Amino acid sequence: MKDCLNILVIDDDETDRMTVERLLRKEGVEAVIHEAPDCSSGIEKMKSNEMDCVLIDYRLPDANGVEVLEKLREVNRNNIPMILLTGMGGERLVAEVMKKGASDYLPKDGLSGKILAQSIRNAIQVRSFEKKVRAAENALAESEKSYRTIVETVSDIIFRLGPDQKIEFINPAIRFFGYEAIDLIGQSIDKFIDMGSANKDIIAKIATQEVGPLATCNLEVNFKFARESVLGEATKPVPVLLDAFGLWDVTDEQVFKKEGERNFLGTLCIARNIMEVKAVEKELLQTQQDLMKAVEDLKLLSTHDGLTEIANRRFFDEYSAKEWKRAQRDKQSFAVIMIDLDYFKSYNDTYGHQRGDACLKKVAGVIKGAMKRPADLAARYGGEEFVLVLPETDKDGAYKLAEQLRQEVVSLKLEHQGNIHGTGVTVSLGVATEVAEPGKLFPDLLTKADKALYEAKGAGRNRTSLFD
Helix, strand or coil: CCCCEEEEEECCCHHHHHHHHHHHHHCCCCEEEEEECCHHHHHHHHHHCCCCEEEEECEECCEEHHHHHHHHHHHCCCCCCEEEEECCCCHHHHHHHHHCCCCEEEECCCCCHHHHHHHHHHHHHHHHHHHHHHHHHHHHHHHHHHHHHHHHHCCCEEEEECCCCEEEEECHHHHHHCCCHHHHCCCEHHHCEECCCCHHHHHHHHCCCCCHHHCEEEEEEEECCCCCCCCCCCCCCEEEEEEEEEEECCCHHHHHHCCCCCCEEEEEEEECCHHHHHHHHHHHHHHHHHHHHHHHHHHHHHHECCCCCCECHHHHHHHHHHHHHHHHHHCCEEEEEEEEECCHHHHHHHHCHHHHHHHHHHHHHHHHHCCCCCCCEEEECCCCEEEEEEECCCHHHHHHHHHHHHHHHHHCCCECCCCCCCCECCEEEEEEEEECCCCCCHHHHHHHHHHHHHHHHHCCCCCEEECC
């Protein structure tokens, strides 16, 4: 992140604008604060300055939060992260503004400099990750374009046979023998390969299904010319070296095992300067794999919490909405568990934030380890809060899992002298379940889980409460 940020605050309350500047300065965030009292002047500020982040009040004289987001999005060509600040609203409002492009949603009531600074840093970091993802995807497209250019311009002849041993693709290098590539599509290879007397044996070696060391290597065959010479004499076939290997929808190792479901896709053949072509192909394929891995890594960073390495709030919102709709189609039971570390502020005050982060990582590890099914999701919901999404789970199963998690956290035996329940770290849990029927809303289920968590904390903490 830049040493000094350009932050635009759009708020008609001068006191609130000054509060934002004071909170950031207190947290050591170096920033130039640009101020705008309404939406119109905020748009002009965005046009004339390169902003790193925009903080927006929900209610402005000339627009409310949703309208502001829509208007700003029209001029936000660089995808500047926008964070909404408000003193009102609930889960529905959060979902609405996030859908309209907000990076985060922070209540003004009790807003701390730490939360504000962290929200700004996270939003700017996600924007940076998204820019890198786009750059990597563009680089991957350019790599594929370069690969095709090489295949189409290299002097070696490259062709692909389908499972029926007919030509599906052949590069323009075949023109050397007087053929047009498009005319050979759908034809048999004996159109340009001299089979001789060993017709079946040669076809089996060329149209091979084998891979790895069993594939065809350095097979000497003769390529025929499409026409006679200008003198009317028969043109002698040209001997070439040909490599061929089978293409499957599984890895080479799985092909060798001869077990499991797999499909043969055809055969790739390379003739003449085969060693050079293989070297180029290997390098390009490695580059593609590296770029694809970079894209996946960057996407992972943008959807996972950097400290605990589980899903972040943004991914939780997207995933829970998708799974809730799926559960509604089948009218399945759906469970949510809210988890909060007991007296965690006291823990940080006593042991410091470094040990506090280590504590969060260990608790997150326990929570992540409890997610046994592919559809289950654990996410970091807030500072010391976690949330579990459990599709197809009834209240008994959810409560049992919650109690198991509570006991496993206790078993970690993480020292916490400020905990009235002993000398170790404990958690409180709120469980809510619902049959996902059409018309019901996921935010309502989340609110019930939050109420159950509040009840658990009010009853003395280090316990699980089930919403009744």
